[in-house]
Amino acid sequence: MADDGFTKEERAAMKQRAAELRVEAKRQKLADKAAAEEADALAAIAAMTEVEQPIAQMVHEIVAEHAPSLRPKTWYGFPAYAREDGKAVVFFQPGAKFGTRYSTLGFQDGAQLDDGVMWPTAYAVTGVDDATRASLGALVRRAAGD
Known part of the structure; x- marks a missing residue:
């Protein structure tokens, strides 16, 4: 028995539980942060024009x-999608934000879109259809490197 009334094993178990609680607290903070950031992105989308x-x-x-x-x-203020380090890879810029005639899907330098010595990093998007969905899906998959 130790002077504090706990055995060596009891102290080890308390340390282990304290470590578990710290990990759980970190995970909770990350989960809350991720949920809050997603809510912010969805609110940004909801604030956009009907188009x-x-x-x-x-x-x-x-x-x-x-x-x-x-x-x-x-x-x-745009909906964006980032790696775990918080750096945006993909973002959607609504045209109304800057008074342009079209919205853009843009890619930051972390996107894996490299193709020789020149490649596009933004695409004008004016509507939703199956062909656009397929093209953007391929670009996003490639950009993320998933």
Whole structure:
């Protein structure tokens, strides 16, 4: 028995439980953060015009399906999708935000879209259809490297 009234094994068990509680607390914080960031991204989508909402929602669904490693968040007020380090890889920029005639799906330098010495990093998107969904799905999958 130790002077504090606990055996060596009891102290080890308490340390182990304390370590478990710290891990659980970290996981809870991460889960809350991830949920809050996704809620922010969905709120950004909901605030868009009736024309832009379905496009942004399609992008959100595509990323969830084709690049589940990317987490939703907002980035400069846009819905964006980032790696675990928080760096955005894919983002949707609504045209109304800057008064442009079309919205864009953009990719940051972490996207794996490299193709020789030149490749596009943004695409104009004006509507939702199966062909667009398929093309964007392939781009997002490639960008995420999943």
